[in-house]
Amino acid sequence: MRIALLSLLAACGTSAPVVEITIDRDHPGARIPDDFAGASYETSTVIGGAYFRADNAPLLATFAKLGLRHLRIGGNEADVGDLPAAGDIDALLAFADASHVPLIYTLRAKTIDPDGAAAIAHAMLDRDAARLECFSIGNEPDHYAAYADYRTIVTSYMDTIADARARYCGPDALPPDYVTQYATDFAPRGTIAEITIHEYFGGGGQGIAPADARAKLLSPAIRDAYAHEHDAWAPAIEAAHLTYRIDETNSFANGGAPGASDTFASTLWGLDYLHWWARAGAIGIDFHTGDHVSGATTTYPLFVTDGSGYAIRPLAYAVMAFELGSHGRTIPVTIDTTDLTAYAVVTDDGTIALTIISTADGPRTLHLAELDPVDAHRVTAPAIDATSVTFGEAESIGNTFTIDPMSAIVVHYR
Numbered sequence: 001m002r003i004a005l006l007s008l009l010a011a012c013g014t015s016a017p018v019v020e021i022t023i024d025r026d027h028p029g030a031r032i033p034d035d036f037a038g039a040s041y042e043t044s045t046v047i048g049g050a051y052f053r054a055d056n057a058p059l060l061a062t063f064a065k066l067g068l069r070h071l072r073i074g075g076n077e078a079d080v081g082d083l084p085a086a087g088d089i090d091a092l093l094a095f096a097d098a099s100h101v102p103l104i105y106t107l108r109a110k111t112i113d114p115d116g117a118a119a120i121a122h123a124m125l126d127r128d129a130a131r132l133e134c135f136s137i138g139n140e141p142d143h144y145a146a147y148a149d150y151r152t153i154v155t156s157y158m159d160t161i162a163d164a165r166a167r168y169c170g171p172d173a174l175p176p177d178y179v180t181q182y183a184t185d186f187a188p189r190g191t192i193a194e195i196t197i198h199e200y201f202g203g204g205g206q207g208i209a210p211a212d213a214r215a216k217l218l219s220p221a222i223r224d225a226y227a228h229e230h231d232a233w234a235p236a237i238e239a240a241h242l243t244y245r246i247d248e249t250n251s252f253a254n255g256g257a258p259g260a261s262d263t264f265a266s267t268l269w270g271l272d273y274l275h276w277w278a279r280a281g282a283i284g285i286d287f288h289t290g291d292h293v294s295g296a297t298t299t300y301p302l303f304v305t306d307g308s309g310y311a312i313r314p315l316a317y318a319v320m321a322f323e324l325g326s327h328g329r330t331i332p333v334t335i336d337t338t339d340l341t342a343y344a345v346v347t348d349d350g351t352i353a354l355t356i357i358s359t360a361d362g363p364r365t366l367h368l369a370e371l372d373p374v375d376a377h378r379v380t381a382p383a384i385d386a387t388s389v390t391f392g393e394a395e396s397i398g399n400t401f402t403i404d405p406m407s408a409i410v411v412h413y414r
Contacts, residue, residue, distance in 0.1 A: 021333060021334070021335045023332075032345065036069070036070070037069060037284070038247075039071055039072070041071070042074075044081060045290055046089070047084050058308075061309075062310045067319055069100075072104040073103070075294065078108060079110035079138060079139050089127070104133050104247055105124065106136045109141060109153050109154075110144050122161070125165045134196075136172045138172065139172055147178050147182075158191065168192055169193050180233050187242055194244060194283060195244040197233070197246050198247070201225050202216055210257070214385065217265050217268075218268060245286070249288065250300045251315070256299035262313060267321075268318075268408060272341055273285070273318075275322065317389045320391055321408060324377055325354070329346055330345055339359045340356060352413045354413065355408065356409050357408045362405050363402050363405055367399055373397050373401075374414055376392075377410045378408070381406075397411065
């Protein structure tokens with residue numbers, strides 16, 4: 001069954017060209033894992049046991065509200081500074097249990113210490129082996145080790161840990177050759193849970209003008225960058241019979257781009273980003289977040305600590321909207337315009353969730369004739385540079401409805 005979605009827009013008394021989105025229910029793609037959307041934190045966040053703990057009700061509620069179902073601990077501070085104490089690790093695992101999230105934990109590798117890493121790994125496995133998805137060895141090791149040296153480090157760590165319960169992931173790096181070599185070299189061991197990759201497709205966030213940063217996030221060209229990156233390492237991962245997760249990412253590196261990463265532009269970018277990679281076969285995305293990154297204040301966090309608990313920032317609304325439209329299998333979608341992007345998912349009971357993201361400069365009237373709409377949720381803001389976002393309550397809509405410029409909508413159909 002192929003369903004055509006038509007955009008009928010009146011402009012200056014005349015009809016604009018019809019825009020078609022075609023949904024193909026007959027060829028479902030990858031199933032989106034329930035734990036697709038997650039959060040990545042610096043290791044220092046664990047120290048002291050005050051943040052990640054089983055009785056931190058506001059944090060547990062925030063994870064649940066946003067639909068965050070995965071947790072990765074690492075960042076630059078995995079390889080520098082103090083390490084969490086045993087009590088801190090216990091508190092982290094207790095939080096993971098309470099929030100029902102799988103956990104990726106990064107072992108320090110820049111300062112090579114296989115015995116120390118093994119002691120941490122064994123303690124964590126003894127405490128909660130079922131909750132540990134995998135251990136990553138080092139954070140972005142391409143910054144301090146040639147791949148051949150890193151391969152020796154990883155081999156040493158795995159051989160020293162020597163625990164049948166342990167699963168590993170990596171290389172937590174950016175260069176495609178690092179990723180492909182890791183997949184090829186370590187897949188035969190049978191202990192690799194998944195390939196983990198880092199990427200900030202906006203580049204460095206400092207020094208870029210806010211308007212330029214927002215335009216970069218919303219340009220169709222950024223999706224070309226995703227495709228180029230994906231095509232560079234995906235064949236090797238598939239050949240190794242492994243899956244992949246982007247377990248540290250965000251709009252811009254180095255804490256984000258002020259005036260873009262902390263605005264509604266990041267909401268629209270993040271929603272598109274999650275769906276693009278789900279359609280490309282990723283098993284998950286962990287947005288790097290927290291009150292700081294490597295000691296610096298950030299502009300890209302999902303939420304930050306405030307006096308009453310945690311204040312949600314614009315990027316969080318992308319995760320919330322994705323949660324509404326991501327339960328099931330992806331469906332192929334084609335569109336003949338660059339200012340509307342659509343993603344569709346079909347659930348096991350046949351419900352279709354259609355997510356539409358508009359970067360148009362005017363409203364579009366949309367019509368879908370062949371399915372019955374159930375409800376719709378709109379994601380809007382006063383302007384693309386706004387720092388306040390509105391996530392609409394469920395509303396009833398007909399087969400003809402309008403999407404505002406620079407906004408998103410998730411519509412459920414039967």
